[in-house]
Amino acid sequence: MKAWVAPEVPRLPGVGQVPLVHDHASGQRRVSTRGEQASLYVCGITPYxxxxxxHSATYVAFDLLGRAWRDAGLIVRYVQNVTDVDDPLLERAEQNGEDWQVLAERQTELFRDDMAALRVIPPAEYVGAVEAIPLVVEAIERLRERGAAYDVDGDIYFPVAADPNFGQVSRLSPGEMRELFAERGGDPDRPGKRDPLDSLLWRHERPGEPAWESSLGRGRPGWHVECTAIALRHLGMGFDVQGGGSDLIFPHHQMCASAAQALTGSSPFAHAYVYQGMVALDGEKMSKSKGNLVFSSQLRADSVDPMAIRLAVLAHHYREDWEWTTDGLRAAEQRLERWRAAARVLTGGAHAGKVLDGVRDALAADLDAPAALAVVDAWADATLADGTAASESPTLVRDTCDALLGIKL
Structure with missing residues (x-):
């Protein structure tokens, strides 16, 4: 599956720092990568x-990580999936009276357009669930061989008991896991399961649903194993960062990790589990099921500058839960206008690099975007007020904002 066109990223003088990130599984900050290559898997959209x-906040957050890695001189291997066959997609297609494949491709293309407009660097591998079915089947067959898969009325399940470390990613109690499992697409009460938390690997064909021939019988993949199979193929076991929204901690990322660990007999699946906080609207988490959404594409259609959208997101630390407001967007538009006005001031100064150093320091400290914005704010305010930032080259500031924050001035 094709991704989107990558933005041009300026080269900056010197070398940046490898960021520390907050790892949910350990509850501690840790170095985000351990070598000359950095590997990242971020769960993609279900395109209904x-x-x-x-969504935009999630992919902008991990774009910051990728930009910081590249600035540190690392080779970045970034993989993202698209869950282009799943129950929510099929249900929406039926409601709309359209072919599910047409719906999936239209929404995936809209997502590509949004990411390109927000200047998000695309993944090296952008993989749809449908094209990954052979990988999924292979993974399930290997789980079967290891005694880590069983049949319930033709469907195939993963037994969580197969992973001795089950629960270490989510850090939740069994009761908390069961409650979330029921809320987030699981089936804890299905008869025939060995454990209420066992997750679906392969769903056998139902009337009117898409299905594919395989050694497992005609059917389609379960959600969690899709990401397990894609990540293992393209990144291997023990990659650096597994990322996504905090609503993926359980069951999705826990199940992905447990299946991989049972399949390979090793751990960890990822060395750090990093999560974007939830974005609310009118006091409730923004979600497709509730319909309380602000769409990036609609904002763009309403002539909102994508850089203002990105700045509105970056005004919040990625781990923070926050609320989208028109006031927040207005403040981002004003900030963008102020930065651009300052960047037009021809100071003729030397490349002192204070803004560059400040933004690098902020991103190194768990991707502290608000602190990075404050660095640029201080430069812009001083430049516009009385030229006291005249030693800072506006070209270097523009390149810093572009390369590290993804903001084109």
Missing amino acids: DATHIG
């Missing part, structure tokens, strides 16, 4: 609706 601000 347009990209809302919560």
Whole structure:
């Protein structure tokens, strides 16, 4: 599956720092990568609706990580999936009276457009669930061989008991896991399961649903194993960062990790589990199921500058839960206008690099975007007020904002 066109990223003088990130599984900050290559898997969309601000916040957050890695001189291997066959997609297609494949491709293309407009650097591998079915089947067959898969009325399940470390990613109690499992697409009460938390690997064909021939019988993949199979193929076991919204901690990322660990007999699946906070609207988490959404594409259609959208997101630390407001967007538009006005001031100064150093320091400290914005704010305010930032080259500031923050001035 094709991704989107990558933005041009300026080269900056010197070398940046490898960021520390907050690892949910350990509850501690840790170095985000351990070598000359950095590997990242971020769970992608289920394309049954347009990209809302919560999605945009997630992919902008991990774009910051990728930009910081590149600035540190690392080779970045970034993989993202698209869950282009799943129950929510099929249900929406039926509601709309359209072919599910047409719906999936239209929404995936809209997502690509949004990401390109927000200047998100695309993944090296952008993989749809449908094209990954052979990988999924292979993974399930290997789980079967290891005694880590069983049949319930033709469907195939993963037994969580197969992973001795089950629960270490989510850090939740069994009761908390069961409650979330029921809320987030699981089936804890299905008869025939060995454990209420066992997750679906392969769904056998139902009337009117898409299905594919395989050694497992005609059917389609379960959600979690899709990401397990794609990540293992393209990144291997023990990659650096598994990322996504915090609503993926359980069951999705826990199940992905447990299946991989049972399949390979090793751990960890990822060395750090990093999560974007939830974005709310009118006091409730923004979600497709609730319909309380602000769409990135609609904002763009309303002539909102994508850089203002990106700045509105970056005004919040990625781990923070926050609320989208028109006031927040207005403040981002004003900030963008102020930065651009300052960047037009011809100071003729030397490349002192204070803004560059400040933004690098902020991103190194768990991707502290608000602190990075404050560095640029201080430069812009001083430049516009009385030229006291005249030693800072506006060209270097523009390149810093572009390369590290993804903001084109």
